[in-house]
Amino acid sequence: AQRVTQPEKLLSVFKGAPVELKCNYSYSGSPELFWYVQYSRQRLQLLLRHISRESIKGFTADLNKGETSFHLKKPFAQEEDSAMYYCALLTSGGSYIPTFGRGTSLIVHP
Protein backbone atom coordinates (compact mmCIF):
# COMPACT_ATOMS: atom_id res chain seq x y z
CA ALA A 1 0.00 0.00 0.00
CA GLN A 2 1.15 3.52 -0.68
CA ARG A 3 2.16 5.91 2.06
CA VAL A 4 3.08 9.59 2.32
CA THR A 5 5.18 10.81 5.23
CA GLN A 6 5.59 14.42 6.24
CA PRO A 7 7.96 14.20 9.19
CA GLU A 8 7.51 17.75 10.45
CA LYS A 9 4.22 18.70 12.04
CA LEU A 10 5.37 22.30 12.43
CA LEU A 11 8.01 24.37 10.69
CA SER A 12 8.77 27.83 12.00
CA VAL A 13 11.04 30.25 10.11
CA PHE A 14 11.68 33.96 9.82
CA LYS A 15 10.79 36.05 6.80
CA GLY A 16 13.47 35.83 4.14
CA ALA A 17 14.81 32.48 5.34
CA PRO A 18 14.83 29.43 3.06
CA VAL A 19 12.08 26.89 3.54
CA GLU A 20 12.03 23.16 2.87
CA LEU A 21 8.98 21.08 3.69
CA LYS A 22 9.81 17.41 3.55
CA CYS A 23 7.73 14.71 1.90
CA ASN A 24 8.69 11.07 1.50
CA TYR A 25 6.58 8.44 -0.13
CA SER A 26 6.41 4.70 -0.57
CA TYR A 27 4.78 3.24 -3.64
CA SER A 28 5.83 0.38 -5.86
CA GLY A 29 4.57 1.95 -9.08
CA SER A 30 5.17 5.25 -10.82
CA PRO A 31 3.54 7.93 -8.68
CA GLU A 32 2.13 11.34 -9.37
CA LEU A 33 2.99 13.77 -6.57
CA PHE A 34 1.23 16.95 -5.54
CA TRP A 35 1.49 19.68 -2.94
CA TYR A 36 -1.74 21.16 -1.60
CA VAL A 37 -1.96 24.25 0.60
CA GLN A 38 -4.59 25.51 2.99
CA TYR A 39 -4.38 29.14 4.10
CA SER A 40 -6.19 30.24 7.23
CA ARG A 41 -9.98 30.02 6.80
CA GLN A 42 -9.64 29.02 3.15
CA ARG A 43 -10.20 25.81 1.26
CA LEU A 44 -7.61 23.25 0.45
CA GLN A 45 -6.12 24.09 -2.95
CA LEU A 46 -3.53 22.69 -5.31
CA LEU A 47 -0.14 24.40 -5.10
CA LEU A 48 1.84 22.39 -7.62
CA ARG A 49 2.27 18.95 -9.17
CA HIS A 50 5.47 17.26 -10.19
CA ILE A 51 4.50 16.59 -13.79
CA SER A 52 4.08 20.32 -14.43
CA ARG A 53 7.62 21.15 -13.28
CA GLU A 54 6.43 24.66 -12.53
CA SER A 55 7.15 27.21 -9.85
CA ILE A 56 4.13 28.58 -8.03
CA LYS A 57 4.43 31.54 -5.62
CA GLY A 58 8.17 30.91 -5.60
CA PHE A 59 7.78 27.28 -4.49
CA THR A 60 9.36 24.39 -6.36
CA ALA A 61 9.38 20.64 -5.77
CA ASP A 62 11.46 18.00 -7.49
CA LEU A 63 10.56 14.35 -7.55
CA ASN A 64 13.54 12.26 -6.46
CA LYS A 65 12.69 8.66 -7.25
CA GLY A 66 15.94 7.37 -5.79
CA GLU A 67 15.20 8.89 -2.40
CA THR A 68 11.41 8.60 -2.88
CA SER A 69 11.04 12.24 -1.91
CA PHE A 70 9.14 15.28 -3.13
CA HIS A 71 10.32 18.10 -0.89
CA LEU A 72 8.79 21.57 -1.27
CA LYS A 73 11.27 24.44 -1.33
CA LYS A 74 11.29 28.20 -1.40
CA PRO A 75 14.48 30.27 -1.20
CA PHE A 76 12.99 33.24 0.68
CA ALA A 77 9.90 32.73 2.84
CA GLN A 78 7.21 35.40 3.06
CA GLU A 79 4.70 35.95 5.87
CA GLU A 80 1.86 35.14 3.46
CA ASP A 81 3.32 31.65 3.02
CA SER A 82 2.11 30.75 6.51
CA ALA A 83 -0.33 27.90 5.95
CA MET A 84 -0.88 24.16 6.21
CA TYR A 85 0.88 22.18 3.48
CA TYR A 86 -0.09 18.67 2.43
CA CYS A 87 1.88 16.35 0.21
CA ALA A 88 -0.24 13.92 -1.80
CA LEU A 89 0.42 10.88 -3.96
CA LEU A 90 -1.76 9.51 -6.73
CA THR A 91 -1.37 5.93 -7.82
CA SER A 92 -0.96 5.16 -11.49
CA GLY A 93 -3.09 2.75 -13.43
CA GLY A 94 -6.83 2.36 -13.53
CA SER A 95 -7.60 2.75 -9.84
CA TYR A 96 -7.79 6.26 -8.47
CA ILE A 97 -6.46 6.23 -4.91
CA PRO A 98 -5.03 9.52 -3.66
CA THR A 99 -3.04 9.45 -0.42
CA PHE A 100 -2.32 12.56 1.64
CA GLY A 101 0.33 13.13 4.26
CA ARG A 102 -0.65 14.44 7.67
CA GLY A 103 0.44 17.96 6.77
CA THR A 104 3.07 20.46 7.91
CA SER A 105 2.11 23.77 9.43
CA LEU A 106 4.44 26.50 8.18
CA ILE A 107 4.70 29.65 10.24
CA VAL A 108 6.71 32.54 8.85
CA HIS A 109 7.58 35.16 11.46
CA PRO A 110 8.13 38.82 10.52
Next chain:
Amino acid sequence: DAGVTQSPTHLIKTRGQQVTLRCSPISGHKSVSWYQQVLGQGPQFIFQYYEKEERGRGNFPDRFSARQFPNYSSELNVNALLLGDSALYLCASSTNTGGTEAFFGQGTRLTVV
Protein backbone atom coordinates in the same frame (compact mmCIF):
# COMPACT_ATOMS: atom_id res chain seq x y z
CA ASP B 1 -18.91 30.38 -9.89
CA ALA B 2 -19.35 29.49 -6.23
CA GLY B 3 -16.92 26.62 -6.45
CA VAL B 4 -17.62 23.27 -4.84
CA THR B 5 -20.47 23.59 -2.35
CA GLN B 6 -21.20 21.21 0.49
CA SER B 7 -24.18 20.97 2.77
CA PRO B 8 -24.73 21.14 5.61
CA THR B 9 -21.68 22.95 7.02
CA HIS B 10 -22.13 21.49 10.49
CA LEU B 11 -24.05 18.48 11.76
CA ILE B 12 -24.49 16.77 15.11
CA LYS B 13 -25.72 13.19 15.18
CA THR B 14 -26.14 10.48 17.80
CA ARG B 15 -24.36 7.14 17.73
CA GLY B 16 -26.20 4.61 15.62
CA GLN B 17 -27.91 7.20 13.45
CA GLN B 18 -27.46 7.65 9.72
CA VAL B 19 -26.25 10.77 7.95
CA THR B 20 -26.28 12.08 4.38
CA LEU B 21 -23.83 14.71 3.21
CA ARG B 22 -24.22 16.55 -0.08
CA CYS B 23 -21.83 18.00 -2.60
CA SER B 24 -22.33 20.10 -5.72
CA PRO B 25 -19.31 20.17 -8.03
CA ILE B 26 -18.07 23.05 -10.10
CA SER B 27 -20.06 23.40 -13.31
CA GLY B 28 -18.53 21.22 -15.99
CA HIS B 29 -16.77 18.91 -13.53
CA LYS B 30 -17.80 15.29 -13.88
CA SER B 31 -15.73 13.78 -11.09
CA VAL B 32 -16.43 14.00 -7.37
CA SER B 33 -14.29 12.62 -4.57
CA TRP B 34 -14.99 12.34 -0.86
CA TYR B 35 -12.47 12.56 1.96
CA GLN B 36 -12.53 12.25 5.73
CA GLN B 37 -10.22 14.50 7.71
CA VAL B 38 -9.82 13.98 11.43
CA LEU B 39 -8.10 16.59 13.54
CA GLY B 40 -4.34 16.65 13.05
CA GLN B 41 -4.37 14.40 10.01
CA GLY B 42 -4.48 14.86 6.26
CA PRO B 43 -7.55 14.08 4.19
CA GLN B 44 -8.21 10.35 3.85
CA PHE B 45 -9.75 9.20 0.58
CA ILE B 46 -13.17 7.56 0.79
CA PHE B 47 -14.66 7.42 -2.73
CA GLN B 48 -14.33 8.82 -6.21
CA TYR B 49 -17.16 8.93 -8.72
CA TYR B 50 -16.91 9.81 -12.37
CA GLU B 51 -19.84 9.90 -14.75
CA LYS B 52 -22.00 8.32 -12.02
CA GLU B 53 -19.70 5.30 -11.65
CA GLU B 54 -17.43 4.49 -8.74
CA ARG B 55 -13.82 4.78 -9.87
CA GLY B 56 -12.01 4.45 -6.59
CA ARG B 57 -12.63 3.36 -3.04
CA GLY B 58 -10.53 3.91 0.05
CA ASN B 59 -10.19 1.69 3.09
CA PHE B 60 -13.51 2.44 4.77
CA PRO B 61 -16.17 0.04 6.07
CA ASP B 62 -19.34 -0.74 4.18
CA ARG B 63 -21.21 1.67 6.44
CA PHE B 64 -19.90 4.32 4.07
CA SER B 65 -21.57 4.60 0.67
CA ALA B 66 -21.95 7.24 -1.98
CA ARG B 67 -23.61 7.95 -5.25
CA GLN B 68 -23.47 10.49 -8.03
CA PHE B 69 -26.49 11.91 -9.77
CA PRO B 70 -27.03 12.80 -13.46
CA ASN B 71 -26.23 16.45 -12.69
CA TYR B 72 -22.90 15.22 -11.19
CA SER B 73 -23.80 16.21 -7.65
CA SER B 74 -23.06 13.58 -5.05
CA GLU B 75 -24.15 12.26 -1.68
CA LEU B 76 -22.11 10.49 0.95
CA ASN B 77 -24.06 8.27 3.34
CA VAL B 78 -22.80 6.90 6.60
CA ASN B 79 -24.87 4.35 8.51
CA ALA B 80 -24.68 3.23 12.12
CA LEU B 81 -22.58 6.21 13.15
CA LEU B 82 -19.73 5.71 15.58
CA LEU B 83 -18.00 8.31 17.73
CA GLY B 84 -14.93 7.79 15.55
CA ASP B 85 -16.81 9.04 12.50
CA SER B 86 -16.60 12.55 13.91
CA ALA B 87 -14.53 14.46 11.37
CA LEU B 88 -14.50 17.05 8.62
CA TYR B 89 -15.83 15.53 5.41
CA LEU B 90 -14.44 17.09 2.28
CA CYS B 91 -15.73 16.90 -1.24
CA ALA B 92 -13.56 17.68 -4.25
CA SER B 93 -14.48 17.97 -7.90
CA SER B 94 -12.38 17.75 -11.03
CA THR B 95 -12.92 17.62 -14.74
CA ASN B 96 -11.67 14.09 -15.01
CA THR B 97 -10.14 11.29 -12.98
CA GLY B 98 -6.45 10.89 -12.34
CA GLY B 99 -4.02 13.76 -12.07
CA THR B 100 -6.30 16.63 -12.97
CA GLU B 101 -6.55 19.38 -10.38
CA ALA B 102 -9.07 18.74 -7.63
CA PHE B 103 -11.06 21.68 -6.25
CA PHE B 104 -12.18 21.25 -2.67
CA GLY B 105 -15.30 22.35 -0.89
CA GLN B 106 -15.33 23.95 2.54
CA GLY B 107 -16.31 20.68 4.15
CA THR B 108 -19.04 19.39 6.46
CA ARG B 109 -18.12 19.13 10.13
CA LEU B 110 -19.80 16.01 11.54
CA THR B 111 -19.92 15.48 15.27
CA VAL B 112 -21.20 12.17 16.62
CA VAL B 113 -22.25 12.19 20.26
